[in-house]
Amino acid sequence: MTSVAIVGGTGPLGRGVAARLVRAGVTVRLGSRDPDRARAAADEVAGWLGDASGHDGGLTAGGNAEVVVDADVILLAVPYGGLGATVDQLADALDGRLVVSAVNPLTFDDRGPVPLAVEEGSAAELVAARVPSARVVAALHSVSSRELKRLDEPLDDDVPVLGDDEEAVAAVVALLERIDGCRPVAAGPLRLAGVAEDLTCLLLSVNRRHRTHVGFRFTRL
Numbered sequence: 001m002t003s004v005a006i007v008g009g010t011g012p013l014g015r016g017v018a019a020r021l022v023r024a025g026v027t028v029r030l031g032s033r034d035p036d037r038a039r040a041a042a043d044e045v046a047g048w049l050g051d052a053s054g055h056d057g058g059l060t061a062g063g064n065a066e067v068v069v070d071a072d073v074i075l076l077a078v079p080y081g082g083l084g085a086t087v088d089q090l091a092d093a094l095d096g097r098l099v100v101s102a103v104n105p106l107t108f109d110d111r112g113p114v115p116l117a118v119e120e121g122s123a124a125e126l127v128a129a130r131v132p133s134a135r136v137v138a139a140l141h142s143v144s145s146r147e148l149k150r151l152d153e154p155l156d157d158d159v160p161v162l163g164d165d166e167e168a169v170a171a172v173v174a175l176l177e178r179i180d181g182c183r184p185v186a187a188g189p190l191r192l193a194g195v196a197e198d199l200t201c202l203l204l205s206v207n208r209r210h211r212t213h214v215g216f217r218f219t220r221l
């Protein structure tokens with residue numbers, strides 16, 4: 001997999017993943033509802049990468065509908081509240097495509113992060129329900145955007161990768177393995193995506209109590 005389109009690529013997750021992938025030699029197309037915002041985000045990411053990356057040519061930007069057109073992988077990096085409408089707008093373009101959802105359905109109240117109930121079971125399953133032909137994979141839910149941006153440091157994270165299409169899961173594992181310090185772990189069917197999504201609330205709660213940005217590891221694997 002050599003090209004990744006990021007829908008909602010202007011956010012902290014999209015920019016962070018873009019920087020890591022471009023550094024790894026992957027072509028990234030940053031998407032936004034506003035092409036100018038996408039271009040500004042791409043300029044920012046190129047600035048993080050500096051001349052040393054040698055891969056700045058691998059980063060382009062545009063409207064969400066434009067960037068998804070011919071990418072090998074489409075990463076959904078929008079807030080849960082905008083997910084359904086975004087997927088509906090892009091539904092034709094997502095037909096038959098490898099779509100990765102990093103979306104966490106969560107909110108915050110005075111006690112911290114809390115998962116939101118999703119009728120379909122999870123955000124990833126919502127995508128699969130709206131575009132049944134898409135090869136939907138769930139991944140990257142609990143990787144910290146702050147850590148992604150610290151390009152001089154390897155990540156220190158396991159990334160559960162979930163999906164019902166084994167080839168699609170293997171392709172996403174191979175893609176994420178290119179990120180220094182990231183260990184993608186094929187973890188089971190899409191019906192478990194909600195577990196990975198909800199785990200993010202636990203990590204955010206730990207962050208809140210311990211004032212840090214924890215990562216997640218499977219031990220003894």
Ligand SMILES: NC(=O)c1ccc[n+]([C@@H]2O[C@H](COP(=O)([O-])OP(=O)(O)OC[C@H]3O[C@@H](n4cnc5c(N)ncnc54)[C@H](OP(=O)(O)O)[C@@H]3O)[C@@H](O)[C@H]2O)c1
Nearest residue numbers: 008010011012013032033077078079082103104141144145
């Ligand atoms: N931040 C993290 O560390 C992190 C880590 C793992 C997973 N995630 C998940 O990844 C997703 C993105 O996280 P984020 O922190 O980058 O989010 P964000 O900054 O809130 O949103 C990302 C981008 O989505 C677009 N957007 C905002 N509202 C939208 C709507 N209603 N409809 C369509 N697009 C909308 C915006 O781009 P434009 O306005 O330019 O279109 C925004 O820059 C979330 O679902 C989050 O749970 C985040």
